[in-house]
Amino acid sequence: PARLTGLLFIAVAACLGYDAKGAWRIMRRDASKHPSPNGGYAEATVAGALGIRLGGHNRYFGKDTFREYMGDADHELEPQYIRKATYLMYGVSLAAGVLTALLSLGFYGLWS
Structure with missing residues (x-):
């Protein structure tokens, strides 16, 4: 799930006009530095x-x-980045909800 979330952050960053390529590059370079896997x-x-x-x-x-x-x-670092990070978080939450709903409908349709 964490890796999928990272990919959703990249997609939402692209939709919001943020640096999606930079998001991909830094995720690949730095994600393993965090004490949490x-x-x-x-x-x-x-x-x-x-x-x-x-x-x-x-x-x-x-x-x-x-x-x-x-x-x-x-x-x-400035206060505007808190707002931008919040937009990313809301966008990822929305995208995950939509993706989950679509997958659920797809699975439901296959099994009914």
Whole structure:
């Protein structure tokens, strides 16, 4: 599912006019850097689609941690990227719902 989500992020990035090629490139290059075998696909793909760098120093449960960087810092992080990432998330959610409905209808049609 994480890899499919990454592919959906690329498709939605293309639909929104974001950098789909960059999303593909950064997903392939950086997804495996994430400590979660699944989380990196979404995070790296969003970073590539938006031309931003994610990761670095963070604080989790009161403990300072460092996570590998994902993406290239083509743009400075600004509040607008929160909105753009949210558009990507909503687009992927919608696309996944539509894809699931279509597949369900297809399977239902085959078995009824």
